[in-house]
Every structure is written in structure tokens, then in C-alpha cells.
């Protein structure tokens with residue numbers, strides 16, 4: 001199995017360590033904050049116990065944990081690495097510096113991937129000699145539960161590196177997609193932004209309450225979206241498939257969204273949405289509700305896996 005180095009052991013770095021270790025990879029952890037990597041091991045153990053409860057790992061948590069070892073320096077963490085997943089602070093200057101260090105210390109064949117949510121590969125890796133081996137591998141929080149990973153190379157990234165990264169993620173149980181051209185927000189966050197912009201607008205202009213809008217996704221569109229995307233959805237929603245759908249409904253949907261404008265989320269609008277949300281969840285319940293969300297997600301992922309297995 002390829003050796004993996006995880007740089008930065010916050011929320012995302014810890015989750016990546018679990019993804020790779022449960023797939024059988026040896027994992028080295030490095031974080032610049034003193035004691036952070038050791039602390040990460042404790043948190044990883046707790047999370048592994050939870051995922052085991054939902055059947056998302058096949059082995060005992062301690063067996064998976066034994067594959068993860070802290071390193072005393074970045075150079076030590078990447079010395080024998082075949083693949084690096086970088087998860088440091090979301091700042092361009094930090095990423096540029098860390099990628100300089102990674103390029104200097106990692107073996108020549110090693111892939112250097114960043115979890116960045118917003119910074120294109122061209123912006124953090126163009127200055128390093130080994131830029132052909134750099135790319136974004138953007139996860140969704142938490143990647144040990146939600147498997148999508150957006151691979152976003154720069155024009156200078158080698159196609160062979162992208163392919164090796166794709167195969168590695170797929171073997172680790174993730175679902176890699178390829179962002180063919182660099183674009184702000186990659187794919188997932190652009191889709192999320194489009195839906196959020198329209199959601200805020202519908203509430204702002206008084207068409208629907210916050211809770212009813214949430215129900216529309218939770219008990220409507222979202223049910224399908226847990227197992228099929230919008231293109232498959234419309235392909236099945238017209239007897240003649242996607243071309244038939246485009247002909248029947250395309251002009252109407254297109255007209256409906258023409259001239260739609262949005263305004264920034266601020267002032268009275270935010271106060272109103274905040275008030276409506278607090279009627280359904282007090283601030284004090286935030287952490288408890290987050291834990292509930294993660295349990296629901298794990299149960300959903302376990303269900304999807306079982307269904308996929310049943311259906312061969």
C-alpha cells in the first residue's frame with residue numbers, strides 16, 4: 001500500500017488520516033502546533049469507534065489506529081511518502097510556503113495534494129519546481145463519512161499524476177471527480193451556492209418560510225439527491241429521457257430564471273432568517289445537533305453501501 005502523509009491535523013486532516021488508514025495505508029501525521037498530532041490521534045480513535053458502530057469500518061478501531069503515526073517534522077512525515085494530503089490553514093501564503101517545503105522534502109514520485117476549499121492549484125503551486133505533481137483534492141466535511149473528492153489540477157499538473165490520485169482515492173473508498181478546468185469554488189460549492197442564493201431570495205421576497213424551504217429539500221429534492229444527481233433525475237422524469245425533458249421543460253425553467261437577481265445576505269434579512277432558525281433550534285443545541293447530523297449521515301452512508309451490495 002502507498003504511504004500517505006497528512007500535513008495539518010485539524011478537522012479535515014484527522015478525517016483524511018482515517019480514510020487512508022482504514023483502507024490499509026500507513027499514514028504519517030504532521031502539524032506545526034506542538035502536541036497537535038498526538039491530540040489528533042485521540043480524536044481519531046474516538047471517531048473510529050463511532051464509525052465502527054455504524055459499520056463504516058471493517059476492522060477494530062485500534063487496528064486502524066495502529067497504521068497512523070505522528071512525525072516530528074514535515075520532512076520526516078513525507079520522507080517515504082507516495083502521496084501527501086495537505087490540510088493547513090486556508091491562506092494562500094501558508095499553502096505556497098508549505099508546498100515549497102513539501103516539494104523540497106518529498107520523494108520525486110510523490111503526489112502533493114491540497115484539501116483547499118478556495119485556492120486553485122495555479123495559485124499555490126506555480127512557483128515550485130515539482131509543480132507537475134501538485135493538485136487540489138477537495139473533500140467535503142467530514143471526508144471519512146462523505147466520500148466525494150474533487151480533483152482539480154492546474155494546466156501544469158501532469159495527467160499521469162491526476163490519474164494516480166484518482167485511482168488511489170477510489171481504492172480508498174472515496175468518490176473522486178475531475179474538475180476539467182480550474183474554476184472558483186470547484187463544482188460542489190458552486191452548486192451549493194446556486195441553491196443557497198435562490199433559497200435566500202425566496203425567503204427574502206416573502207415566498208416561503210425558512211422551515212418550509214428546508215422541508216422542500218429535506219422531504220423533497222434531497223431524498224432523491226442522496227442517490228442520484230440532477231441529470232439522472234431529469235433523465236428519469238420524462239418518458240423520452242433527458243432530451244425529452246429539455247424540450248418539454250427547458251424553455252419554462254430557462255424563462256423562470258431569466259433576470260433573477262440576488263442581494264447580499266445582510267441586515268434585516270439575516271436577522272429574520274436567524275430568528276426563524278432559532279425557533280427550530282436554540283443556540284445551545286448546536287453541538288448536539290451537529291452530532292445528530294453526523295450520526296444521520298453515517299447511517300445514510302451505511303444504508304447506501306448495503307443497498308449497493310444487495311444490488312451487486
Ligand SMILES: NC(=O)c1ccc[n+]([C@@H]2O[C@H](COP(=O)([O-])OP(=O)(O)OC[C@H]3O[C@@H](n4cnc5c(N)ncnc54)[C@H](O)[C@@H]3O)[C@@H](O)[C@H]2O)c1
Nearest residue numbers: 008009010011012031032033087088089090115116117141
Ligand atoms: N472545515 C471544512 O469544512 C473543510 C472542508 C473542505 C476542505 N477544507 C480545507 O481543509 C484545510 C484544513 O481545514 P480545517 O477545517 O481542517 O482547518 P483547522 O484549522 O481545523 O486545521 C488546520 C491545521 O493546520 C495546522 N497548520 C497550520 N499551518 C501549518 C503549517 N505551516 N504546517 C503544519 N501544520 C499547519 C494548524 O495547526 C491546524 O491544526 C483548509 O485548506 C480548508 O479550506 C475544510
